[in-house]
Amino acid sequence: MKQHIGDECIPAVKVGEEVTIGQCIGMPAPGSFAVPVHSSISGRVTDIKPVQLPTGVTSRAVFITSDRKRTFHESIRPRQDVNISASSVMGIIRDAGVVGLGGEGLPAIAKLNRAKKLKVNTLLVNCLQSEPYAACDYLRIGEYADYIIMGAVAMAGACGVKVINILISKEHKYEITALRSAMERSFSKYSGYAFNFVYMRQRFPQGYYRLVARALYGVNLSEKDTLEEKCHAVMFNCSTIYACWEAIADGMPLVSRVISISTENGIKHNVIAPIGTPVSELLDTVNGISSTSKRIIWGNCLTGIELSDPDNTPVIKTTSGICVITRREILRNPCISCGRCTDSCPMTLEPAILYSLLKRGETQKAEYFNVTRCMSCGACSYVCPSNLDLTETIASYAASKKRGTSYAYRYGHDIADIGSVSLLEGYTEDDKSPEVHDKNAINLPFEGGKLI
Ligand code: SF4
Ligand code: SF4
Numbered sequence: 001m002k003q004h005i006g007d008e009c010i011p012a013v014k015v016g017e018e019v020t021i022g023q024c025i026g027m028p029a030p031g032s033f034a035v036p037v038h039s040s041i042s043g044r045v046t047d048i049k050p051v052q053l054p055t056g057v058t059s060r061a062v063f064i065t066s067d068r069k070r071t072f073h074e075s076i077r078p079r080q081d082v083n084i085s086a087s088s089v090m091g092i093i094r095d096a097g098v099v100g101l102g103g104e105g106l107p108a109i110a111k112l113n114r115a116k117k118l119k120v121n122t123l124l125v126n127c128l129q130s131e132p133y134a135a136c137d138y139l140r141i142g143e144y145a146d147y148i149i150m151g152a153v154a155m156a157g158a159c160g161v162k163v164i165n166i167l168i169s170k171e172h173k174y175e176i177t178a179l180r181s182a183m184e185r186s187f188s189k190y191s192g193y194a195f196n197f198v199y200m201r202q203r204f205p206q207g208y209y210r211l212v213a214r215a216l217y218g219v220n221l222s223e224k225d226t227l228e229e230k231c232h233a234v235m236f237n238c239s240t241i242y243a244c245w246e247a248i249a250d251g252m253p254l255v256s257r258v259i260s261i262s263t264e265n266g267i268k269h270n271v272i273a274p275i276g277t278p279v280s281e282l283l284d285t286v287n288g289i290s291s292t293s294k295r296i297i298w299g300n301c302l303t304g305i306e307l308s309d310p311d312n313t314p315v316i317k318t319t320s321g322i323c324v325i326t327r328r329e330i331l332r333n334p335c336i337s338c339g340r341c342t343d344s345c346p347m348t349l350e351p352a353i354l355y356s357l358l359k360r361g362e363t364q365k366a367e368y369f370n371v372t373r374c375m376s377c378g379a380c381s382y383v384c385p386s387n388l389d390l391t392e393t394i395a396s397y398a399a400s401k402k403r404g405t406s407y408a409y410r411y412g413h414d415i416a417d418i419g420s421v422s423l424l425e426g427y428t429e430d431d432k433s434p435e436v437h438d439k440n441a442i443n444l445p446f447e448g449g450k451l452i
Contacts, residue, residue, distance in 0.1 A: 038096075049063070111234055124227075151241035162193055263289060299321055344379040374397075
């Protein structure tokens with residue numbers, strides 16, 4: 001019931017009820033900051049009880065036992081006419097429960113609203129997945145580039161921008177070709193939108209929004225700054241854009257996602273998994289992976305966190321990877337002042353100094369040295385020859401300061417500052433119907449036109 005940044009949903013089903021794929025099973029409470037949750041399988045609700053995620057978040061979960069029939073809810077129908085208004089696009093994205101699939105987990109509708117409110121002029125399509133072994137975004141691009149192109153147009157139309165920049169590294173030639181071909185195929189379906197490829201370095205963690213801001217706009221964002229406000233751009237992960245178009249064109253809410261499963265031997269699989277699948281069940285489907293006596297990482301290898309109970313830990317909307325690695329004793333040695341952690345830190349921090357200050361309890365000094373800028377990327381720990389738990393120490397303190405609570409180390413990026421952005425902002429009662437055509441809204445010119 002809580003798979004994104006924001007509030008927990010209220011279960012909309014009861015124990016014993018039959019559910020189908022795409023049926024809403026969790027509704028946001030009135031006035032809360034949340035988007036709905038939908039069933040990813042058909043079957044019977046067997047329990048509703050709290051679960052704890054590896055991030056430390058506890059929320060109620062609806063347990064569903066599959067009937068193995070994959071019956072879809074009656075509302076899941078392809079849309080005959082995708083030439084709909086901007087407010088309809090936003091209503092569909094909100095009701096489909098789409099959240100940032102790159103790990104951030106901010107409801108897509110909140111970002112769209114913020115972009116519209118701040119009058120951004122560019123939509124950035126983030127295709128910069130750079131964590132080792134993570135490839136779920138590349139699968140979406142390679143297989144479903146048309147959805148990403150059309151989704152980008154729809155979302156640009158929804159927040160009123162005309163320039164769409166695709167951020168990708170030149171090494172991904174296959175994906176670039178797929179996107180170019182999709183543009184050519186969609187040629188007759190949109191006009192007035194300028195698509196550009198922006199080539200960026202294939203370097204972890206280049207896709208992080210603060211590094212994108214620095215690389216593209218020369219702007220150093222503070223923890224509270226947003227791309228929308230400081231750079232007049234809004235950025236969505238390409239898989240998020242795919243999910244938005246799936247909701248618009250196929251009427252399918254966010255019920256599944258691609259997950260990269262990897263091991264230290266490099267066995268890589270991209271699987272399309274129903275959201276809510278227990279991690280152990282997911283691993284059982286992958287040949288060559290034995291999870292017994294291994295460490296299982298919920299997330300990707302550098303930014304994920306270890307989970308202890310794979311049978312009772314589900315994949316959620318933001319789970320982009322599962323890593324299985326050998327359990328070994330980690331010998332920690334004293335810092336040898338080699339400077340590698342400093343060289344590797346994308347936020348230009350001094351991890352060795354921050355680590356030593358935090359271990360001594362000198363938190364004020366650590367704050368003076370900008371500890372809160374840490375984005376939990378894991379690069380410092382990865383390069384440290386002394387195997388010091390730099391990321392765990394620094395990132396957990398940074399996260400606790402941002403949340404104002406004591407908070408265990410969590411994977412992924414900063415806690416997004418959702419500020420005063422409302423999910424319902426800009427809506428009238430009429431707009432709640434996805435099919436309502438708002439005369440004042442920007443209509444998506446899907447008919448005719450040429451590719452710029
Ligand atoms: S985890 Fe934090 S301190 Fe370490 S390299 Fe990443 S941003 Fe820098
Ligand atoms: S990488 Fe490790 S050993 Fe080297 S300076 Fe940083 S903390 Fe010290």
